[in-house]
Amino acid sequence: MRTTRYAFLAAVLAIAPASKALAATSDDCSQGFGTRLIEAYAEDAQPADPNAPAPERRAMPSPLPSPPFPSAEWQLGGVAYPIGVPNLNSQYPLEKALACTAFGHWMKDNRVEIYGWINGSVNASSSAHTNYPLSYATRPGRAEFNQALLRIERVPDTVQTDHFDWGFHFDNLYGYDYHYTTMKGVFSNQLLNNPRADQPLNGKTYGYDPMLFYADFYLPHVAEGMVVRVGRYLSLPDIEAQFSPNNYLVTHSVLYTVDPYTQMGVMTTTKLNQQWTLQVGINGGNDTAVWNRSARPTLQACVRWVSKDNDDMLYPCVNSFNTSDYNYNNVQMYVTTWGHRFSDDVHILTEAYYMYGRKIPGYGPEGVPGKAGEYGIVNYLNVAVNPKNMLSFRNEWYNDQKGQRTGYATRYTTHTLGMTHWVTQDLEIRPELRYEKSYDVAAYDGGRKDNQLSAIVDAIWHY
Incomplete structure (x- = not known):
């Protein structure tokens, strides 16, 4: 990659x-x-060997070039890579430097990888008090330390079909972005129990989140391969992701900002054939640890279809379904993503969802508990200019019907144009320009205005 x-x-x-x-x-x-x-x-500054052999795979060819795009594969949550796709990470500088040590030899022998990135940004905004619901650069006119992430993982080999394999994944995140990733019951006191009048979001300014921790078990003889994931994992759908390098743009859509981020439970991903993949799992609820008293048994189910020519992908999901009333982020969510490739260098991704909670305090008639829902659609147009540069244009429409997710009952549109420039395979820089508007009430700058213009640039240094 x-x-x-x-x-x-x-x-x-x-x-x-x-x-x-x-x-x-x-x-x-x-x-x-x-x-x-x-x-x-x-x-890493030297030209890659064009004659280097490609790793073996038993899946369709990668539909997208990466870089400049953040991923070479069509979207599929719940697995490190779609089943049959090899580990596409080349060795990062930290791993190369460790290779001569006894620990480095152990890592190589056991297929364990250690790497990560550091991400900072600076923004200018027409708002003075808060950029929200823009995320994650919530504080206007600030340089922000967004993410420092250390990843330790072993990726199961799902290309082979003759033996069981296993893997694990542990992500340690520190920075401002923990405000959005925190799961109730997992180091959540630093956010939930620290109200701050001087911050647009509660909690300590910078915090730590063990964002992902799970084990993967690969069963090659179930259909064309099954991966069983147990632990805390990313919510399956969404074009966007919590991790900076996995995104086309610096900021996030409103649609993504307010939906579930992680779940804890068991997820199965089964490759039925080259075109169809089925996912079924159960967890303790959105952004809630299974040992927390807010947890509720919650079903997840998705299916992914890819066309024979690899030009189209459809990924409908029931991201969270249960019969419980609202508690900590217990929303019911139905979402679909469609991707279409016009050429190797141009593709679109479109996501739409409907989400709601039952008997939410204060959202029924005369302040009694009631239902609150929200829905929206977002589209990305992505263009690879050359192997070092890509452009992305995102347009979004979102309706927070009662204001339960953003704090304002209004419709939103956002329009974002950004670029990713790979200075190196270890350094990427992403400038971005964004305009957004609320239509029914003033929802920007803490309710002071109905629109917002912002410019932001960030840098991601991989190690």
């Missing part, structure tokens, strides 16, 4: 004596860890 170049380090190496550049490599175990790490970044 990672084929762009680190121009700055390449220039440094060009200035250095040729003998020195030839002598130093990240796998030279006579060098110290720091030197090997620097050389790993320098190696």
